[in-house]
Amino acid sequence: MTPLTILHLAANRWWTGSADPTIQLAAGLRARGHRVLLGVIPGDRFEVKAREAGLELVEELRLGSGAVLRDTLRLRAVIYREGIDIVHAHHSHDHWLALIVRAVLRGRLRPPVVRTFHNLRAVRRDRLAGGLYRRTAALFAVSRQIEARCREVGVPPDRVHWIPGAADLGRFAGEADPLPVRDEFKLGEAPVIVSVARLAPNRGHELLLAGFRLLLQELPAARLLLVGKGETRGHLEQVAAELGLVNRVVFTGYRDRDLPLVLAAADCFALMSAGSDESCRAALEAMAAGRPVVARRVGALPETVVHGETGLLIDDDRPESVCAALAAALAAPERGRAMGVAGRRRARDVFSPERSIDTVERVYRSLV
Numbered sequence: 372m373t374p375l376t377i378l379h380l381a382a383n384r385w386w387t388g389s390a391d392p393t394i395q396l397a398a399g400l401r402a403r404g405h406r407v408l409l410g411v412i413p414g415d416r417f418e419v420k421a422r423e424a425g426l427e428l429v430e431e432l433r434l435g436s437g438a439v440l441r442d443t444l445r446l447r448a449v450i451y452r453e454g455i456d457i458v459h460a461h462h463s464h465d466h467w468l469a470l471i472v473r474a475v476l477r478g479r480l481r482p483p484v485v486r487t488f489h490n491l492r493a494v495r496r497d498r499l500a501g502g503l504y505r506r507t508a509a510l511f512a513v514s515r516q517i518e519a520r521c522r523e524v525g526v527p528p529d530r531v532h533w534i535p536g537a538a539d540l541g542r543f544a545g546e547a548d549p550l551p552v553r554d555e556f557k558l559g560e561a562p563v564i565v566s567v568a569r570l571a572p573n574r575g576h577e578l579l580l581a582g583f584r585l586l587l588q589e590l591p592a593a594r595l596l597l598v599g600k601g602e603t604r605g606h607l608e609q610v611a612a613e614l615g616l617v618n619r620v621v622f623t624g625y626r627d628r629d630l631p632l633v634l635a636a637a638d639c640f641a642l643m644s645a646g647s648d649e650s651c652r653a654a655l656e657a658m659a660a661g662r663p664v665v666a667r668r669v670g671a672l673p674e675t676v677v678h679g680e681t682g683l684l685i686d687d688d689r690p691e692s693v694c695a696a697l698a699a700a701l702a703a704p705e706r707g708r709a710m711g712v713a714g715r716r717r718a719r720d721v722f723s724p725e726r727s728i729d730t731v732e733r734v735y736r737s738l739v
Contacts, residue, residue: 375456375735376406378449378482380465382434384415386627387569388647389461389489392513394424395537396487399728401426408453410434410446410465434465446472451480456739460486463493470506483508483738487534490649491670494520501525509734513650514671532734534727536650536671538659538718547635547660556621558636562593562701565637565662567630567653568646570601570622575643575667575688577610582693584614589698593619598633600625634660639700639707640682643693645670655722658682658714663707665696675722681714 377400381393393409401407410432411417421428431445446468449455458473460466469484476482486507488494494517504510504526511534512518521531553559564583568574576597583595597607597620604622611620626633634640640657642664649670657664658675664682666672676682683696700707 372736374404374406375739376408376454377457377459377735378408378410378429378453378455379459379461380410380432380434380469381417381461382412382464383462384412384417386416386420389487390417390420391652392487392489392536392648392650393461394421394426395539395724396728396731397421397426398424399724400732403728403732405732408449408455434468436464439468442468443472447475450476450482454480455482457735458482458484460484461489466503466507470503473506485509485511485734485738487511487513488517488521489513490645490647491517491520494524496524508738511731511734513648515674516670517649532730534730535674535722536648536652536655537722537724537727538652538655540659540715540719540723543631543634543656543659547631549632549636552629552632552636556594556596556623558594560592562590562638563596563636564593564639564641564665564697564701565596565598565633565657566641566643567598567626567633567656568642568644569599570597570604570607572603573644574603574646576603576607578667578688578690578693579641579643580607580610580614580616580620581690582697583620584616585690585694586697586701587616587619589694590701593697593701595620596623596633596637597621598623598626598630630656631660634662637662638704639663639665639697641693641697642666642672645672651675655718658711658718658722661708661711661715663700663710664714665693665700677713677717681710681717 379397397407408429409426410429412434458469460469466486510531518533640662642654651671654664664676666676668684678684685692685696
């Protein structure tokens, strides 16, 4: 088939939320022979990661709120110059920008605009948003909940497509060595719970700490590794101290390049919130690493984790429920390992990057 020229726009500078899924999709499409260009807010980690992935960046775009007029003119020039076949937006700012530019283009150089919704709150119910969605050729949802919300706001079902999150199965292979991380944090043979999430409000860390405190009554040797950075670290360290967990909870900081080793050191993985990326990539990576997942029934987690098979889902926000789920995952190591094996199999069969790329490529072809 004729390769397409695709422009992805992501008004994001941080390595969070939409960043990794956008790069995975762009790189996957490029691997299939398409030419893929990417516009991001320059000057931070998203740009660095995109360059490391070898993606072709559109240097002249800024995608900031203070550069709308300039970006409008430059985006139009990019579409003409590069012969763009599809514009794929990932945030509301670049979604509006793409449709404004498309309105002033003419003829065959008027590419269809599509959009990925990476979280539920991005799908708005007001009339202005309704007009935006009606002018959009296709919408992609990273969870069934987002897919349902798109239909609720009036988007025709045949224009909404589910593209679940994906995990890099090769990167999180089961043979990663847990000893470096266990030695670094002096974990010994302790049962270890790992949670990977930005240290930010409403990420469920307080609930996890409260549940872990109860767990220590049953498994006093257990340890909890909180992986991530963010503005609430000081607050969470104080909470841990007040709960008497200073010697039981480890704040590892941001771990990126050695994350597979951190997950290899875990006996189970815990996630209490969907965060800014409702595909719940952190849980998918834990499954790819062969770890049972204990998670609250929020965001995409209920469609990611099969309760009792690949992990355990929690239906409320009570510390006692968190404790019970963690205890069930850790108290019977054989069962925990079996759930981990099932989780990796599910990550391979349902959440491989190829599956989502297949869907996106098929939709592109139908529009061009």
